[in-house]
Structures are given as C-alpha cells and as structure tokens.
Amino acid sequence: MSELTRLPEPELMDTPEQVSAYVAADFSVPHEALVSKFAELFPDFGSGLVLDIGCGAADVTARFALRYPEARILGIDAGPEMLRVGVAHIERLGLSSRVTLEELHIPSPRLEELGAFDAFISNSLLHHLADPSALWESLKYSAPGAPVFVQDLRRPYNRQMLEALVETHTEDFAHELITDFHNSLRASYTAAEVREQLTKAGLTLTVEEVGDRHLIVYGRL
Ligand SMILES: C[S@@+](CC[C@H](N)C(=O)[O-])C[C@H]1O[C@@H](n2cnc3c(N)ncnc32)[C@H](O)[C@@H]1O
Structure with a gap:
C-alpha cells in the first residue's frame, strides 16, 4: 500500500x-x-531473439547484448528521438549486426509479426504506461518457457519518502531530470498493484x- 495516489x-519523454x-x-x-540479475535467474539462457520493450536510448539493450554475444536483440520504443540516440549508441559499440531498434508504440499487432521471442526485458517503461496491460499483453508473443525480466521504479509509501529518494538519487542530475525522477516515482506502480495487473493478464510471474x-x-512464460 502507498498513501500516495498514482x-x-x-x-x-522524447523532446x-x-x-x-x-x-x-x-x-x-x-x-x-538488470543484466546481472537476469543472468543469475536464468543461468541456462544464452542465445535467441530478445525483445527489449521501451528500450529508449538502448543503454540496457547494449549492456545485455555485450553480456550475451550469441543473442539477437530487438529494442522497441515509441520515441523517435530516443531511438535516434540509441541507434548511434549501438553503431558506436559495433553491435548493429545483432541489435535492431524499431519505432513501435505498444500495444501493437506488429509484435505478432516480429515474435516469437525467446526472452523479454524491460526497464523503466511500466510507470509510463497509462494502461499497464500494454506491457503484459506484449509478452504473448513468446516462445514456450521464455524468460521475462522487468525492472521499474515503485511508488514510495508517502511524501517524505518520495522527497528523500529524490534528494538521495539526483545529485548529478540536470534540473529537468530531477523533475522527471520525481514525477516518475509518483507515476510508478506499487508491488501490490503490479501483482493485480499480472493476475488480470493471467500471468504467473514473481x-x-x-x-x-x-x-x-520475473519468471518464465
Ligand atoms: C524511462 S525511459 C526507459 C528507457 C530504457 N528502457 C532505459 O532503461 O534506459 C522509458 C521509455 O519508454 C518509452 N515508451 C513510453 N510509452 C511507450 C509505449 N506505449 N510503447 C513503446 N515505448 C514507450 C519512452 O519513449 C521512453 O523511451
């Protein structure tokens, strides 16, 4: 429970x-x-097609690709400016042969054409979604037993905790990003809310x- 409403x-966030x-x-x-925890939870994963949902400027995407040299990764994001920066990052790291980025706003029927995916990752997307089922529905396009790992912020219990988190974690942030971080914490879902979303989506994930x-x-599909 949180005393703070969402x-x-x-x-x-694409200006x-x-x-x-x-x-x-x-x-x-x-x-x-995120990458280390994925590796710890799914030690048998090594290759296949991975979907990074809401990949943004592809920092997590690239880290994942570097950890898994046998994997191919498709990063999708609705923000063209984020993707432009992401494509340059992937090219700079020499990962373009295995990592593709595509502009896609979820929910999207296009995922059916692109899947079945062998694994899913997503970082810091869920709290942006007005309808969180867009994320959970995207996991439908999976190979059997595909690992899923989603990481996001969670909404603090009360206003004091919110302010303390902003104070602690924004020391090196530009002014605009401090406001974004505050708003993101306030827009985040609690663990209890996410469990409800999963039940509604018929997903058994932890x-x-x-x-x-x-x-x-996390869990397997
Ligand atoms: C906070 S950023 C996280 C980016 C990246 N995953 C990371 O960890 O650096 C959230 C991203 O979600 C994207 N996004 C928001 N709603 C989306 C949607 N419905 N479909 C696809 N991408 C979306 C935004 O464009 C933004 O790039």
Whole structure:
C-alpha cells in the first residue's frame, strides 16, 4: 500500500532536452543490475531473439547484448528521438549486426509479426504506461518457457519518502531530470498493484521489491 495516489506522467519523454538529460545521467548501476540479475535467474539462457520493450536510448539493450554475444536483440520504443540516440549508441559499440531498434508504440499487432521471442526485458517503461496491460499483453508473443525480466521504479509509501529518494538519487542530475525522477516515482506502480495487473493478464510471474526504489518482475512464460 502507498498513501500516495498514482499521478500519471506523459507516456513519452522524447523532446531533445529530455532525451539528452536522460542520456547524460549515470544509470549504470541499475542498468547493470538488470543484466546481472537476469543472468543469475536464468543461468541456462544464452542465445535467441530478445525483445527489449521501451528500450529508449538502448543503454540496457547494449549492456545485455555485450553480456550475451550469441543473442539477437530487438529494442522497441515509441520515441523517435530516443531511438535516434540509441541507434548511434549501438553503431558506436559495433553491435548493429545483432541489435535492431524499431519505432513501435505498444500495444501493437506488429509484435505478432516480429515474435516469437525467446526472452523479454524491460526497464523503466511500466510507470509510463497509462494502461499497464500494454506491457503484459506484449509478452504473448513468446516462445514456450521464455524468460521475462522487468525492472521499474515503485511508488514510495508517502511524501517524505518520495522527497528523500529524490534528494538521495539526483545529485548529478540536470534540473529537468530531477523533475522527471520525481514525477516518475509518483507515476510508478506499487508491488501490490503490479501483482493485480499480472493476475488480470493471467500471468504467473514473481514481483519483488528491490533496494529503496525498484521492483522487479520475473519468471518464465
Ligand atoms: C524511462 S525511459 C526507459 C528507457 C530504457 N528502457 C532505459 O532503461 O534506459 C522509458 C521509455 O519508454 C518509452 N515508451 C513510453 N510509452 C511507450 C509505449 N506505449 N510503447 C513503446 N515505448 C514507450 C519512452 O519513449 C521512453 O523511451
């Protein structure tokens, strides 16, 4: 439970200013944590087609591709400016032969043409979605037993906790990104809300709170 009601934020954060502030921030710890936790949970995974849903500027996508040299990855995102920066990042790292980025707004029937996927990852997308079922429905296009790993912020319990998180985690952030982080925490879902979403979607996945501000959702389809 949270005393704070959810305040949605716009789905897209795609102005050039928002994108450059986001890309300039150091998210290496949570992004690397996602890849490490995936590896720990799914030690048998090594290759196949991975869908990164809401890949943004492809920082997590690239980290995942570097960890799994046998995997191919499709990153999808609705923001053209994010993707433009993401494509340049993938090219710079020499990953273009295995990593493709495509502009796609979920929910999208196009996923059926592109799947079945052998694994799914998603970081910091869920809290942007006005209708969270868009994410859970996208997991339909999977190979049997495909691993899923979703990481996002979770809504703090009360206003004091919200302010304390903003204070702790935005030391090096540009002004615009501090506001974005505040709004994102406020737009996030709680673990209990995510469990309800999964039940509604008919998915049996595990939801865990991690650290002071994240939640993870994982399992096999
Ligand atoms: C906070 S960013 C996270 C980007 C990336 N996953 C990362 O961790 O750096 C959220 C991304 O979700 C994208 N997004 C929001 N709603 C979307 C939708 N309905 N379909 C696809 N992408 C969406 C935004 O364009 C944005 O790039």
